[in-house]
Every structure is written in structure tokens, then in C-alpha cells.
Amino acid sequence: MFHTGSHSLWAFATFIHGQTQFPEFSVVVMLDDLQVLYYDRNIKKWISRSQPSSTNVVEDFILEGANIVMEHVYNSMSSPAHRVNLLSNHTGGVHVHQRLGGCVLDNDKASPVTMWEAYDGTAATRYDMHNRTVNPLWPQLMWSTKEKEYWPMQYRHIYQPICIQTLKYYLEKEKNIVLRKERPRVRLIHKPCTETGEMKVSCLATGFYPRHINLTVLRDGHPVPDEELILGEVLPNGDGTYQTRRTLSIRSEELRERHHYTCSVTHLTLDNKLDINWEPEEGSDVAVISSLVVVLVLVLVSTILLFVIYKRRRREHPRVRLIHKPCTETGEMKVSCLATGFYPRHINLTMLRDGHPIPDEELILGEVLPNGDGTYQTRRTLKFNEMEVERESPPCQTDLAFAAQTGPDRPKLSVSAALGHGAAGKGRRP
Structure with a gap:
């Protein structure tokens, strides 16, 4: 089957040095943003997070390949030599060693397997079957001549085929989830900020899938620089779709200039970009100023009341x-x-x-x-x-x-x- 679009498979492995309540070694496998497999050293088997399969023979074959990679990763991360290399500057306590590895299928064109390694949250190495970089904090992680011959062969002949086969298998199995398309619902929200006298204009896109989306705010047809915007992250909704927003603060002087604002959205589900327009009405700045005056009056009244209460309470003796x-x-x-x-x-x-x-x-x-x-x-x-x-x-x-x-x-x-x-x-x- 030919798969359009870009899809990925990533395995996130964690090895914990030291005593904790968590498993010493665990692996989570993600297809795009969907978890499909889990493993840890306590249960010592793969747990499927995906839909039950009618083709158990094929899945057993896939899990056999996953076991090969998992054992390689575990033996490498738990080896005494690797432990000495990472822990040479640390004594005692709990330390976390992590690896992220995977591959991408872009319109059925496979990318090389890429692997990142981190220790206590600091990047240590990166390898993409062509180049390998090592953090200067760990010069001892540099490959020897023998390792430079061994590891590229492992990646090319074992990790790469297993990763692509697993990606294609779960992409077909979970196609109803990861290949579905949900159109974004777009709203342009504007409300005055009484504290500053500004008008906040937010462009909200929600309910879309897949996750990637382009959301642009324009002023008189020209993109507003990101430096002027509050850029919201892409966040999950409870129904498996996503949402994000961009927010612009417009000063009262700018409101009087009557600029034309546009929220422009492009997404895989849209044939053309979707534009939502807004232009300040006359008196928008007056409304903001009026609201600000009301707030100031309320603050003044509250201050007077608090002062009266304070004066009364000063007469309370012990x-x-x-x-x-x-x-x-x-x-x-x-x-x-x-x-x-x-x-x-x-x-x-x-x-x-x-x-x-x-x-x-x-x-x-x-x-x-x-x-x-x-x-x-x-x-x-x-x-x-x-x-x-x-x-x-x-x-x-x-x-x-x-x-x-x-x-x-x-x-x-x-x-x-x-x-x-x-x-x-x-x-x-x-």
C-alpha cells in the first residue's frame, strides 16, 4: 500500500542508574503521536497499545524484530563499559540515561534511522547513519576504529529494515486513526484588556488532525512578525484532535489607525487556505478606556473600604x-x-x-x-x-x-x- 504524507516511528528507551520505584529499563514506541508498544525489564515482554490484530503471525514477526533491537539497546545501555563512560564524573544518587531512535516514511520514501542519546537531560550523542556528533563533555563516547566499522553495519542491516517494517505494519494497522483527517475550526476572538487599555486579538484553530498546521496572523495583508505575537503550542484535545492559537496585543493608538487583521490557516484537510478577517470598529478604543475608568473607580472604592477596616482594627487590643x-x-x-x-x-x-x-x-x-x-x-x-x-x-x-x-x-x-x-x-x- 502506498502511504501519502509523512509518518514516523520512534522508540524512547530509558535506563535508570540508582534505586527508584520505576523499572530500571523501559521502552515506549510511538507511531506519529499514537503509542503502539510498551516494554520494561520488570514484565519482560512487549505490551501492545494498539487495536487487536487478526494477523497474529505478522505481529509476532514484527515483535521478534522489536525484541532484537530492544536487546541490543539494553545490552549497550547496561554494559559496564558504557556505565563507566557516563558515570565517570558522578558518584552515587540517581542518574537517567535516555535514547531516542526511529525512522520516517515520507510518501513511502524511507529516511535513515536517527538516534539521539542523553544523560541526565543533557544531549550526549547524535547519529543518522552518515554523521555522528559527540558532546565534548563525554569525549570517551567517541567511537574506536572497530566501532566505526561495526555500528554503521548494525544500523544499515538490522535497525533500518526493522524500523521501516514496523512503521509500515502499524501504519496499516492504525490507518483509521493516524490517516484520518479532521478539518480545523477557526475563530478570531477579540476582547479589551482593561488593565493595559489594549485589545487582545486571538486566532484559535481547534479540532484538527493530523497535528501539523500553519497559523498566520496578518495586518493589512502582511504577516505579523512572531516577535509581536504570543505563540501558543499545539495542544491535544480530549477527542484525539489538536488546538493552537496566536495572540496579538493591539495598543489603543493602533486601534485608532483601523488596520485590517486576518487569521490565515493552512492544513492538510483544506484545499485552500482559510481566512477569518476582523477590523476594529469605531469607538473600540473608547470602549477600552471606559472599561479602564470603571476598573479604576472600583479599585479606588475598594482601597477606601480597606483603609476604613484597617483603621477600625487598629483599636483591637490583645x-x-x-x-x-x-x-x-x-x-x-x-x-x-x-x-x-x-x-x-x-x-x-x-x-x-x-x-x-x-x-x-x-x-x-x-x-x-x-x-x-x-x-x-x-x-x-x-x-x-x-x-x-x-x-x-x-x-x-x-x-x-x-x-x-x-x-x-x-x-x-x-x-x-x-x-x-x-x-x-x-x-x-x-
Whole structure:
């Protein structure tokens, strides 16, 4: 069967050095943008992702060829010599070695097999049966004289025939998917951007297959340079088709010049290019400016409201409590000072022992946390071990004080307690 258009078969192999939850070695085979085969070293067999076949004998033959290539690739990527070459500058950890190899059939004309190799995301080698390039980071990957004779023969007499046979087989098997044609639906969308006063004009093409498409935006019949456009990627839709877009931002001064804009699309499914036109109407820039004024007014009103709320919340003073309770498991006594219900957020909370500040190293410093009503809370905690609580040598009492202050112009709030042997702590608020 003669196949029109360009189609490709690519195998993506991954070898992981180091311990992970993923298979050490795996291969994914793609026909154009359709996955047809999967293999990993845990299951040790090919899993077909394509439609069931009535010609199992032919498929078994194809998979036998795939096994030959897969074993060659695995043995090469896992060989101690290759591992030493790649890992010579690395010790320990997880490292990923990848190979991408495949062939293209362009109107039934086969291209040479091409192979790329990468290590930890950096390109290492490239080979297309004519030329081979090596990243200077890995000079040890250069072929020896013997390898220069061996590998071209492998590619020419093993990899190339197997790749083309496999490509033709799956192209015939999946022709209802990869050879189908879906026309693009094209829309030209324009809407004002109130933040900048510009008009955004987007050309959207969606629902097309195959994936390749040419999408051009023209101004008065001349292509708009890519530098002026936001170029969207070709993205998949949920139904197996694709979409993409180009977006142009038009300044208000340019809108007044009344240029003529065109969204032009060419695709395999179209006999002729498809053009969608748009020209700014009179008053387009006025609409943008009016929208901008409305937004500015809303922002101003919101700012005033926020300022009023802020002023109101500044009058919310902290409520301070001193909490002390024994820990029966450890024999310790925990004394905490809790300040809550204050706004704004900043507060000074100090703990003193007999009138002297206690160093932060002895305290458990709580963060300033939000309450549900827009105010804040925080605390400081001091631990007494069992010996400090039970000691009887006089004086057997410790005076503790906490001071909280929300700002230099606010009064200082104090809470104090006296702890001693046989006595419970007692708090007071002056």
C-alpha cells in the first residue's frame, strides 16, 4: 500500500542508574503521536497499545524484530563499559540515561534511522547513519576504529529494515486513526484588556488532525512578525484532535489607525487556505478606556473600604492570659503566656523571671497566627523540670511576669504569677 504524507516511528528507551520505584529499563514506541508498544525489564515482554490484530503471525514477526533491537539497546545501555563512560564524573544518587531512535516514511520514501542519546537531560550523542556528533563533555563516547566499522553495519542491516517494517505494519494497522483527517475550526476572538487599555486579538484553530498546521496572523495583508505575537503550542484535545492559537496585543493608538487583521490557516484537510478577517470598529478604543475608568473607580472604592477596616482594627487590643499546668508524665511544669485578639499583627511579648528577661533559648517561641475573625494570636512557653519545681532550698519561689505591647503608643499589659514548692501558680492582671 502506498502511504501519502509523512509518518514516523520512534522508540524512547530509558535506563535508570540508582534505586527508584520505576523499572530500571523501559521502552515506549510511538507511531506519529499514537503509542503502539510498551516494554520494561520488570514484565519482560512487549505490551501492545494498539487495536487487536487478526494477523497474529505478522505481529509476532514484527515483535521478534522489536525484541532484537530492544536487546541490543539494553545490552549497550547496561554494559559496564558504557556505565563507566557516563558515570565517570558522578558518584552515587540517581542518574537517567535516555535514547531516542526511529525512522520516517515520507510518501513511502524511507529516511535513515536517527538516534539521539542523553544523560541526565543533557544531549550526549547524535547519529543518522552518515554523521555522528559527540558532546565534548563525554569525549570517551567517541567511537574506536572497530566501532566505526561495526555500528554503521548494525544500523544499515538490522535497525533500518526493522524500523521501516514496523512503521509500515502499524501504519496499516492504525490507518483509521493516524490517516484520518479532521478539518480545523477557526475563530478570531477579540476582547479589551482593561488593565493595559489594549485589545487582545486571538486566532484559535481547534479540532484538527493530523497535528501539523500553519497559523498566520496578518495586518493589512502582511504577516505579523512572531516577535509581536504570543505563540501558543499545539495542544491535544480530549477527542484525539489538536488546538493552537496566536495572540496579538493591539495598543489603543493602533486601534485608532483601523488596520485590517486576518487569521490565515493552512492544513492538510483544506484545499485552500482559510481566512477569518476582523477590523476594529469605531469607538473600540473608547470602549477600552471606559472599561479602564470603571476598573479604576472600583479599585479606588475598594482601597477606601480597606483603609476604613484597617483603621477600625487598629483599636483591637490583645487579651492576655497566663496558663500553667503540670505534665504528669515528665514531672515538668509548663507556663505559657497567650496573647490573642490583637490587630495589627506586630506585638512584643516578653517573659521575665524576678524582673529579668528570660533568654529566648529557654523559651518555646510560638509564631504569630491568624484567628478566624481577622485578628492574631501568639504565645511564649517556659518549662520547669522536676528538680526546679520540687526544690526546697529558700527562697523557694519564682516570680514570673509577661509583658505584651502592640505598639510604642499603646499601654503595656502585664500578667504575673508566683511559683513555689507546694503552691500552685496564681495569675493576676494589674
